[in-house]
Amino acid sequence: MTRVAIIDYGMGNLRSVAKAIEHVAPEAEVIVSSDAATVAGADRVVFPGQGAMPDCMRELDARGLRSAVLDAAASKPFLGICIGLQMLFRHSQEGDVPGLGVFDGDVLRFADPVDPVTGARLKVPHMGWNGVVQTRPHPLWQGIGDDERFYFVHSYYVQPQDPTLTSGRTSYGAPFTSAIARDNIFAVQFHPEKSAQAGLRLLQNFIGWTP
Amino acid sequence: MLAKRIIPCLDVNAGRVVKGVNFLSLKDAGDPVEIARRYDEQGADELTFLDITASSDARDIILHVVEQVAEQVFIPLTVGGGVRAVEDVRRLLNAGADKVSMNTAAIKDPELVARASGKVGSQCIVVAIDAKRVEDRDGRPRWEVFTHGGRNPTGLDAVDWARRVEALGAGEILLTSMDRDGTKNGFDLALTRAVSDAVCIPVIASGGVGTLDHLVDGVLEGGADAVLAASIFHFGQHTVREAKERMRDRGIEVRL
Numbered sequence: 017m018t019r020v021a022i023i024d025y026g027m028g029n030l031r032s033v034a035k036a037i038e039h040v041a042p043e044a045e046v047i048v049s050s051d052a053a054t055v056a057g058a059d060r061v062v063f064p065g066q067g068a069m070p071d072c073m074r075e076l077d078a079r080g081l082r083s084a085v086l087d088a089a090a091s092k093p094f095l096g097i098c099i100g101l102q103m104l105f106r107h108s109q110e111g112d113v114p115g116l117g118v119f120d121g122d123v124l125r126f127a128d129p130v131d132p133v134t135g136a137r138l139k140v141p142h143m144g145w146n147g148v149v150q151t152r153p154h155p156l157w158q159g160i161g162d163d164e165r166f167y168f169v170h171s172y173y174v175q176p177q178d179p180t181l182t183s184g185r186t187s188y189g190a191p192f193t194s195a196i197a198r199d200n201i202f203a204v205q206f207h208p209e210k211s212a213q214a215g216l217r218l219l220q221n222f223i224g225w226t227p
Numbered sequence: 228m229l230a231k232r233i234i235p236c237l238d239v240n241a242g243r244v245v246k247g248v249n250f251l252s253l254k255d256a257g258d259p260v261e262i263a264r265r266y267d268e269q270g271a272d273e274l275t276f277l278d279i280t281a282s283s284d285a286r287d288i289i290l291h292v293v294e295q296v297a298e299q300v301f302i303p304l305t306v307g308g309g310v311r312a313v314e315d316v317r318r319l320l321n322a323g324a325d326k327v328s329m330n331t332a333a334i335k336d337p338e339l340v341a342r343a344s345g346k347v348g349s350q351c352i353v354v355a356i357d358a359k360r361v362e363d364r365d366g367r368p369r370w371e372v373f374t375h376g377g378r379n380p381t382g383l384d385a386v387d388w389a390r391r392v393e394a395l396g397a398g399e400i401l402l403t404s405m406d407r408d409g410t411k412n413g414f415d416l417a418l419t420r421a422v423s424d425a426v427c428i429p430v431i432a433s434g435g436v437g438t439l440d441h442l443v444d445g446v447l448e449g450g451a452d453a454v455l456a457a458s459i460f461h462f463g464q465h466t467v468r469e470a471k472e473r474m475r476d477r478g479i480e481v482r483l
Contacts, residue, residue, distance in 0.1 A: 031323050035298050067348035139429050139452060141350055141398060145230045145272055145482040165230060165482045167303060169350045210303050
């Protein structure tokens with residue numbers, strides 16, 4: 017039985033992530049936890065995040081979870097979601113704060129995006145269902161069509177220094193990195209727990225993934 | 228490319244989905260969990276629940292409804308109705324809602340929008356605006372914000388109010404024309420266009436959908452980012468999939 021820890025640092029509702037994983041992996045033990053030892057003892061770790069990145073970083077440190085996150089990111093199957101993707105990077109424009117620096121690169125705000133075809137102004141936040149082009153194969157994309165739509169809600173996106181980190185790309189005004197993969201880490205800007213069948217499949221793939 | 232969203236709306240009274248007929252009687256339209264699952268299977272992009280429970284001791288029932296739906300339906304859920312304080316927002320989010328919609332409480336206390344979005348993030352806060360067309364001195368269309376199902380005027384201009392709640396931290400606007408709501412004559416497209424052009428956050432058009440082409444018009448002419456409808460879906464007139472196919476055939480990007 018695989019034990020999955022969803023890291024809880026007080027930002028947002030983690031129930032949906034837990035329920036979605038339980039739905040696709042009824043045999044898994046899913047624990048929402050803010051305890052570093054529990055995170056350390058899990059077989060797999062999900063690192064979600066909602067709201068503003070400066071608040072997320074502050075709350076993570078307030079609960080003493082920074083090293084637990086870094087240890088997990090260095091050692092076991094690790095899935096970052098939304099701000100949980102953004103926090104892996106070096107720096108965010110949002111509140112001009114440093115991230116965890118697992119990866120080199122920045123978190124940038126959508127700057128007045130316009131539709132490249134019509135020239136129409138695009139709204140920020142980028143909210144709704146958009147396609148994810150799989151820029152390289154990965155076990156977490158298994159059974160998911162290329163350019164499949166996932167649910168997004170965000171105003172900032174990651175720009176990795178190393179372009180080979182990108183595993184999925186989405187267009188909103190211009191293309192941006194919507195998924196990254198490196199070793200035991202996979203992280204996505206969209207919300208798989210809110211992305212119907214495609215999202216459930218990705219979570220199921222994560223539970224079965226042996227990096 | 229980002230898809231335009233179709234959002235079925237479920238009015239919930241004491242734990243049951245209901246639909247008003249001619250603003251008088253409430254007709255039972257079924258079990259919320261069952262209906263939510265059906266819409267999810269048809270390809271709904273999100274679901275909106277509006278709690279219209281009048282009796283205060285039955286008000287917590289919506290929390291159980293949200294919990295049950297969120298355990299089985301994995302698309303975004305917006306819940307509104309009776310939200311008065313940040314604590315109400317938190318309870319709904321903890322039950323499994325992704326966004327919480329506020330209306331009258333935001334008008335009475337606009338800072339509530341700022342407090343709530345500061346606490347849980349703009350992406351979780353929807354402000355619902357009920358607007359009615361009013362006479363302007365120079366004959367140009369203007370819309371006033373009303374509360375209590377269109378009975379109480381607030382003196383607020385709908386476009387100004389939309390800009391204000393955006394500045395306060397709303398992440399989305401649910402815009403209902405009180406003139407069109409329940410008429411099946413289509414959205415008030417001029418209202419939809421005026422608000423959509425005035426703000427940078429997404430606008431959901433609501434009120435008046437009677438045909439699939441009304442949904443198309445809301446996007447193409449009204450400039451809405453999402454369209455909300457209730458009765459055309461509840462009573463089997465159309466499926467969400469049919470609505471999306473019609474939108475796609477008219478050149479609108481949808482998730483199919």
